[in-house]
Amino acid sequence: ETGVTQSPTHLIKTRGQQVTLRCSSQSGHNTVSWYQQALGQGPQFIFQYYREEENGRGNFPPRFSGLQFPNYSSELNVNALELDDSALYLCASSKTGVQGTDTQYFGPGTRLTVL
Amino acid sequence: AQSVTQLDSHVSVSEGTPVLLRCNYSSSYSPSLFWYVQHPNKGLQLLLKYTSAATLVKGINGFEAEFKKSETSFHLTKPSAHMSDAAEYFCVVRPNQGGKLIFGQGTELSVKP
Numbered sequence: 394e395t396g397v398t399q400s401p402t403h404l405i406k407t408r409g410q411q412v413t414l415r416c417s418s419q420s421g422h423n424t425v426s427w428y429q430q431a432l433g434q435g436p437q438f439i440f441q442y443y444r445e446e447e448n449g450r451g452n453f454p455p456r457f458s459g460l461q462f463p464n465y466s467s468e469l470n471v472n473a474l475e476l477d478d479s480a481l482y483l484c485a486s487s488k489t490g491v492q493g494t495d496t497q498y499f500g501p502g503t504r505l506t507v508l
Numbered sequence: 509a510q511s512v513t514q515l516d517s518h519v520s521v522s523e524g525t526p527v528l529l530r531c532n533y534s535s536s537y538s539p540s541l542f543w544y545v546q547h548p549n550k551g552l553q554l555l556l557k558y559t560s561a562a563t564l565v566k567g568i569n570g571f572e573a574e575f576k577k578s579e580t581s582f583h584l585t586k587p588s589a590h591m592s593d594a595a596e597y598f599c600v601v602r603p604n605q606g607g608k609l610i611f612g613q614g615t616e617l618s619v620k621p
Contacts, residue, residue, distance in 0.1 A: 397551075426607050435598055435611030436552070449608055483551060487607065496542070497609060499552040 397486050397500035405506045406474050414469040414503045416484030424448070424489045425467040426497055427459060430481040442467050443489050471505075479507045510535045510603040514612035522620045527571075527586040529615045531599030534580065541582045542600040542609070543573055552598065558582065569593070594619045 398417045406412050418425050424443045428436035438451035442461035456472040465486070471478055481504050485497035515530040533539060540559045544552040556567025563575040573584045582599060599612040 424607060426609070428609075435613050436609075438608045438610070441607040443607075451608065485552075485609075489607070493604070496554060496557055497607070498554065499544070501551040504549075 397484060397498055399482075399484050399500040399503050401503060402501070403504045403506075405508065407508050408474055408476060410474050410507075411470065411472045412474060412505060414471075414482050414484075414505070416467045416469070416486075416500060418465045418467070418484075418486030419498055422486040422488050422498075423465050424487045425461055425465065426485045426487070427467070427469050428483040428485065429453075429478075430483055430502070431477075432480070436483055439469070474507045476507050479505060481505075510539070510601055510610050512599050512601050512610055512612040514597075514599050514615050516615050517613065518616045518618070520618040520620065521589045523591055524588050527584070527589045527593065527617065529584040529597050529599075529617065531582045531584065531612060532580050533582060533599070533601045535601055535603050537604050539604075540602040541573075541575060542602070543567065543571070543582075543584050544598045544600060546596045546598065546614075548595075555584070555597075589617075589619045591619050591621065593617060 400415045426441040427439040430436040440450040441448045445461045458470045460468045481502045483502045484500045487497045488495045511534045513532045542557045543555040556565045558565045558575045566572045571586045596614045
């Protein structure tokens with residue numbers, strides 16, 4: 394069984410640029426959630442995708458956007474990068490059914506540095 | 509509002525001694541509760557989860573946690589610490605059947621030889 398994978402592992406960008414982060418969900422999972430983890434903090438929920446639609450969003454501005462593809466993989470896009478966007482971005486996959494969303498399993502993360 | 513408070517930002521124990529990481533939660537609903545561990549420069553690994561079944565939950569690597577509704581607590585314990593347990597531990601609440609996880613600030617566990 395393949396776990397959650399993310400690419401790239403590290404990324405350096407400058408202020409104002411745009412970035413795309415990618416996530417492949419675990420086999421059998423249909424839901425992807427994205428989290429931002431600033432240094433020394435707990436992860437913060439950005440949004441969740443289910444059936445290729447955004448299914449819940451945290452307190453992040455619209456320049457954070459996402460996509461989910463038919464194979465359940467997902468992208469996180471951030472426009473107009475700011476210094477405070479420097480963080481570890483974590484993707485989690487899970488299975489959503491009639492009982493709700495099951496346990497989330499995390500990928501290794503993408504470390505984004507904005508200069 | 510749902511929230512999680514980890515009562516210690518840093519815990520230091522000696523190898524072979526017990527571990528106690530404390531967590532209190534606030535939730536209007538019957539929550540699902542989790543403990544995740546994060547080793548340096550790694551992603552999050554699930555240690556254990558509580559989803560309204562048995563109140564004493566056993567996880568991986570000898571960890572367990574007890575759900576106490578009257579105290580709104582979900583403390584993580586291990587009888588004997590190992591050097592490999594040194595990591596950051598997060599207590600997490602999922603307020604309802606939706607996907608959003610709410611994380612505590614984390615507790616860094618150090619294990620001395």
